[in-house]
Amino acid sequence: MDLGNFFSLGNFPVLVLCLALIVAAVIDFWKLKVPNWLTFPLIVSGWVLGLGNSIYAGDYSYVGASFALTLVGLGLLLPVYAIGGMGAGDVKMQMGFGSWVGAIYGLHAGFWIVVWAFAIAAVIGGVIALGMIWWRGDFRQNRKNVAEIVGDWFGSKSVYQVAEKAHARKPRMHLLPYGVPLCIGFVGYLLLISGG
Numbered sequence: 664m665d666l667g668n669f670f671s672l673g674n675f676p677v678l679v680l681c682l683a684l685i686v687a688a689v690i691d692f693w694k695l696k697v698p699n700w701l702t703f704p705l706i707v708s709g710w711v712l713g714l715g716n717s718i719y720a721g722d723y724s725y726v727g728a729s730f731a732l733t734l735v736g737l738g739l740l741l742p743v744y745a746i747g748g749m750g751a752g753d754v755k756m757q758m759g760f761g762s763w764v765g766a767i768y769g770l771h772a773g774f775w776i777v778v779w780a781f782a783i784a785a786v787i788g789g790v791i792a793l794g795m796i797w798w799r800g801d802f803r804q805n806r807k808n809v810a811e812i813v814g815d816w817f818g819s820k821s822v823y824q825v826a827e828k829a830h831a832r833k834p835r836m837h838l839l840p841y842g843v844p845l846c847i848g849f850v851g852y853l854l855l856i857s858g859g
Contacts, residue, residue, distance in 0.1 A: 736757040736758040785844075
């Protein structure tokens, strides 16, 4: 991979996005929360970039793609958030990623970037979670948590009931700052497609 291409002036918007994602991941690792002062401007600035690129290109496809991929980012993590599996900051971080990717790459290419980067982030998150379980050696408690979560999905009458049970279980669980695997997946995939 030629990192010189990645760090070129032509990739300036991608570099800004990567920097914002890295800052979000560091804060999430440190405080277990991705702050609104970072995520909301990330989302809105992606829309502004999309509008600017649309005006420059003479059509409004980039701003439309920015809005659409913001919603795709929301849709990918909303089910996990709804059951208490991650924080709202992680969801907004993914929405900001979608907003910028749509503004930079357009709808078709941007959609696949968001989906593949999310898939990579999910795998990385799973590996990190398994590493945390192994490091702490609490296999029984984690097996019990997984059984309860699966049972909640099939035994609860509503998503709200699943979320309530997840909230009650949260104090005895070890939390994974999910902004870290999201950042690794997002930035890693952008490096792969932009630097080569």
